[in-house]
Amino acid sequence: KQEVTQIPAALSVPEGENLVLNCSFTDSAIYNLQWFRQDPGKGLTSLLLIQSSQREQTSGRLNASLDKSSGRSTLYIAASQPGDSATYLCAVIRRPGTGNQFYFGTGTSLTVIP
């Protein structure tokens, strides 16, 4: 069974700092990997989707990388802002034909201090 781990569980940084969130998974035979953001009491907002043939995706101040062979993905946030405070979840998507579901990590709770 695929297991997805996110480290650290919580992170607090001063505004303006660059930061990296980590996601590791045990089975490298993944299809895609998707990063989400969840604000308290809210749903999940998709940030970036990395397909298995890609190594990274960028959107604004966010950059996500994927290394399937090592079972790792990172989410890089540049010049952090208080509005970035949220829980960040990575989700690994299984290959088609083997069932269609996500495996979610437990999330990293980020606090950006003004």
Next chain:
Amino acid sequence: DAGVIQSPRHEVTEMGQEVTLRCKPISGHDYLFWYRQTMMRGLELLIYFNNNVPIDDSGMPEDRFSAKMPNASFSTLKIQPSEPRDSAVYFCASSKGTGHYGYTFGSGTRLTVV
């Protein structure tokens, strides 16, 4: 598109009562998923449908839980009878195909059983 629409946003019910949660997926999406989120267990997949057919319901915790998808634009998750330990946030998500383009989540239904 309005995204994945869930109703109600909040539900408070007494133990033993029947609860029905509703979901309207994005038009054209052929996969629909029901997830439950709690502090203790994180996000758990309950059941998913492909073209309105239930594919995997192994995550449904007990026979008290049932889900239907009578057509491509509507799904329900029913709990009967409800118990306090069912209190959680229930998310619906949909995708087009097997995750190649990622998944879109609804805003969730916060269920409290007293």
